Amino acid sequence: MRIFDPHIHMTSRTTDDYRAMHAAGVRALVEPAFWLGQPRTSPASFTDYFDALLGWEPYRAAQFGISHHCTIGLNPKEANDPRCTPVLDLLPRYLAKDGVVAVGEIGYDTVTEAEDHAFAVQLALAVEFALPALVHTPHRDKAGGTGRSLAVIRESGIDPGFVVLDHLNEVTVREVRDSGCWMGFSIYPDTKMTPDRMVAILKEHGTERILVNSAADWGHSDPLLTRATAEAMLAAGFDEDDVDRVLWRNPVAFYSQSGRLGLDGYTDVQAAGLYAGNSIARGGN
Numbered sequence: 379m380r381i382f383d384p385h386i387h388m389t390s391r392t393t394d395d396y397r398a399m400h401a402a403g404v405r406a407l408v409e410p411a412f413w414l415g416q417p418r419t420s421p422a423s424f425t426d427y428f429d430a431l432l433g434w435e436p437y438r439a440a441q442f443g444i445s446h447h448c449t450i451g452l453n454p455k456e457a458n459d460p461r462c463t464p465v466l467d468l469l470p471r472y473l474a475k476d477g478v479v480a481v482g483e484i485g486y487d488t489v490t491e492a493e494d495h496a497f498a499v500q501l502a503l504a505v506e507f508a509l510p511a512l513v514h515t516p517h518r519d520k521a522g523g524t525g526r527s528l529a530v531i532r533e534s535g536i537d538p539g540f541v542v543l544d545h546l547n548e549v550t551v552r553e554v555r556d557s558g559c560w561m562g563f564s565i566y567p568d569t570k571m572t573p574d575r576m577v578a579i580l581k582e583h584g585t586e587r588i589l590v591n592s593a594a595d596w597g598h599s600d601p602l603l604t605r606a607t608a609e610a611m612l613a614a615g616f617d618e619d620d621v622d623r624v625l626w627r628n629p630v631a632f633y634s635q636s637g638r639l640g641l642d643g644y645t646d647v648q649a650a651g652l653y654a655g656n657s658i659a660r661g662g663n
């Protein structure tokens with residue numbers, strides 16, 4: 379089984395995690411830029427972090443046989459701090475780099491005017507750089523925040539096929555599915571979304587445009603919940619091709635739209651012939 383975790387914060391994880399993830403089948407991941415718990419106080423703090431996501435962390439991942447790409451952006455929480463917002467002017471320099479496969483995490487945290495501004499500016503950057511966008515939906519008032527996010531996305535003119543709304547649940551999935559955007563689900567140990575609830579969503583909505591991630595960070599989280607979800611799918615009657623689609627081919631298709639996803643040397647993909655004849659080769663229009 380091969381697994382691509384499309385949203386995980388490896389900066390906060392140990393080498394034991396890398397080893398366990400590889401043993402579980404994880405061969406590729408995307409690490410979105412996000413807040414670090416401790417609030418940042420200057421744009422320089424962001425650029426050091428971005429450089430780590432592009433340099434140090436891929437090097438660390440490679441030592442464990444895992445391909446590492448990242449997304450770059452000003453997260454919605456820190457979009458509210460005027461000491462941080464000047465980083466918006468520095469983003470173009472990073473969005474031009476090879477390891478960056480999307481703009482993100484962007485979106486709403488508490489839904490303020492400052493978040494509105496950062497969200498719109500960064501969706502425009504995604505369009506300008508022809509990159510996908512990773513949109514974080516707020517944990518409070520998820521339905522309201524998701525609806526408003528979809529309105530801003532529509533207004534931006536970005537192709538909905540280039541956008542994933544993440545941290546969805548049973549309440550928000552349908553509206554996002556109908557929008558044409560991708561649907562992201564973060565599986566957590568004891569909150570928000572579990573492997574069994576994820577399987578129920580897959581049964582109801584199918585496997586198309588769905589991304590499953592562990593979103594693991596420095597909080598209570600588990601980088602092996604992608605594998606646990608795959609096992610739960612098999613136990614519920616999905617076959618191995620369904621699992622491969624949700625946990626590998628879907629994230630590959632989504633991030634391949636950047637034109638920068640390089641997985642050579644990290645997978646048995648070519649040997650398995652699984653790329654032949656599916657939508658990945660044409661970049662998922």
Ligand SMILES: [Zn+2]
Nearest residue numbers: 410412483593
């Ligand atoms: Zn995240």
